Amino acid sequence: MAETEYGNGAVGAPLRSGETGRIAVLSPGGVGGLLAGLLARDGRDVAVVATDSTAAGIAERGLRIESSLFGDFTAHPPASPRLDGRAGVLFVGCKATALHEALERVPAEAVRGALVVPLLNGLEHMEALRRAYPDARVAGAAIRVESTRVEPGRIVQSSPFASLDLAAEGVAGDRFDALVQAVRATGLEVNVRESEAEVLWKKLHFLLPTALVCTHAGRPIGGARTDRRDDLLGVAAEVERVAEQYGVDLDTGVVQRMADGIPAETKPSMLRDREAGRPMEVDALGGAFLRRARAAGVPAPTTERIVADLERINAALTAG
Ligand SMILES: NC(=O)C1=CN([C@@H]2O[C@H](COP(=O)(O)OP(=O)(O)OC[C@H]3O[C@@H](n4cnc5c(N)ncnc54)[C@H](OP(=O)(O)O)[C@@H]3O)[C@@H](O)[C@H]2O)C=CC1
Numbered sequence: 001m002a003e004t005e006y007g008n009g010a011v012g013a014p015l016r017s018g019e020t021g022r023i024a025v026l027s028p029g030g031v032g033g034l035l036a037g038l039l040a041r042d043g044r045d046v047a048v049v050a051t052d053s054t055a056a057g058i059a060e061r062g063l064r065i066e067s068s069l070f071g072d073f074t075a076h077p078p079a080s081p082r083l084d085g086r087a088g089v090l091f092v093g094c095k096a097t098a099l100h101e102a103l104e105r106v107p108a109e110a111v112r113g114a115l116v117v118p119l120l121n122g123l124e125h126m127e128a129l130r131r132a133y134p135d136a137r138v139a140g141a142a143i144r145v146e147s148t149r150v151e152p153g154r155i156v157q158s159s160p161f162a163s164l165d166l167a168a169e170g171v172a173g174d175r176f177d178a179l180v181q182a183v184r185a186t187g188l189e190v191n192v193r194e195s196e197a198e199v200l201w202k203k204l205h206f207l208l209p210t211a212l213v214c215t216h217a218g219r220p221i222g223g224a225r226t227d228r229r230d231d232l233l234g235v236a237a238e239v240e241r242v243a244e245q246y247g248v249d250l251d252t253g254v255v256q257r258m259a260d261g262i263p264a265e266t267k268p269s270m271l272r273d274r275e276a277g278r279p280m281e282v283d284a285l286g287g288a289f290l291r292r293a294r295a296a297g298v299p300a301p302t303t304e305r306i307v308a309d310l311e312r313i314n315a316a317l318t319a320g
């Protein structure tokens with residue numbers, strides 16, 4: 001039997017138009033684990049790809065989700081350290097700091113023609129994914145949620161908000177529509193936008209000030225938005241000015257209202273990494289933004305200062 005383009009892992013299972021095909025989720029951490037659990041609970045054909053020990057743990061005990069929005073449950077998707085067979089969709093849920101190693105678990109052949117949906121914050125992972133998977137279509141995406149991998153295979157989702165923005169640019173079609181439907185059916189809000197740049201810059205506009213300032217201050221948003229308000233709004237205004245040079249209109253007033261409206265105890269994942277002594281995404285977020293700012297000739301002194309400090313802290317963390 002001829003090999004089908006996107007089987008359910010098994011060679012020969014034809015994919016009908018409008019279906020997602022098998023949904024692989026690489027790295028079941030805070031955001032990847034939440035997506036994998038929600039989709040598996042709905043009976044979707046989900047395959048988790050994880051580090052060796054986490055894959056073994058999920059295969060044995062399942063993937064535990066404890067969520068203020070979606071309830072508590074254990075899902076039992078198959079989990080392995082490497083993607084075997086093909087997938088029609090690949091969610092990428094690792095941190096930027098582990099991206100290159102993590103991608104080795106998903107061969108390019110396994111996602112030929114597939115839709116690749118990165119859940120990472122930042123900008124430069126898009127180029128890295130397109131280089132790794134030249135025959136896949138990589139969608140601009142951004143997830144807004146606070147979700148934490150408290151131990152391997154156990155995810156706690158705590159925010160009163162959870163939404164996924166997806167850009168249709170370059171990826172529109174039946175599989176994209178099917179994916180939107182599948183994710184919406186889990187209860188997660190999905191917003192479809194046209195432009196990839198808009199999706200990525202809008203997320204960065206909120207994320208960069210909150211991640212940098214909360215992490216620098218060592219405090220959740222409630223402390224950062226009062227004690228470090230000038231820095232928070234300063235970074236947001238710099239993102240607005242740089243984004244404009246890349247054709248994206250942003251409004252720092254929106255970020256201000258969002259930062260004032262979310263629960264005081266909200267912690268960006270970068271702050272959680274600092275607290276746990278893990279490598280932080282300083283370069284993937286702050287560094288990438290500053291490279292764009294320099295290329296556009298727009299000064300970003302507030303971001304420069306905070307990123308320089310966090311780079312020193314990160315170097316000390318990663319040195320041991
Ligand atoms: N957490 C959040 O609330 C949000 C996070 N984001 C963004 O999403 C991305 C992921 O963040 P988050 O979910 O917090 O990350 P986590 O630290 O919770 O999870 C990272 C996952 O990557 C896995 N991993 C590490 N190394 C490898 C490897 N070599 N191969 C395969 N998997 C690997 C980890 O495995 P193991 O479990 O085995 O350690 C873990 O499951 C980041 O870019 C972040 O900025 C965006 C919005 C919200």
Ligand SMILES: CC(C)(CO)C(=O)C(=O)O
Pocket residue numbers: 121143144145146147207210211266267268269270
């Ligand atoms: C700030 C937050 C929790 C909001 O989505 C986030 O995106 C992150 O930490 O990566």
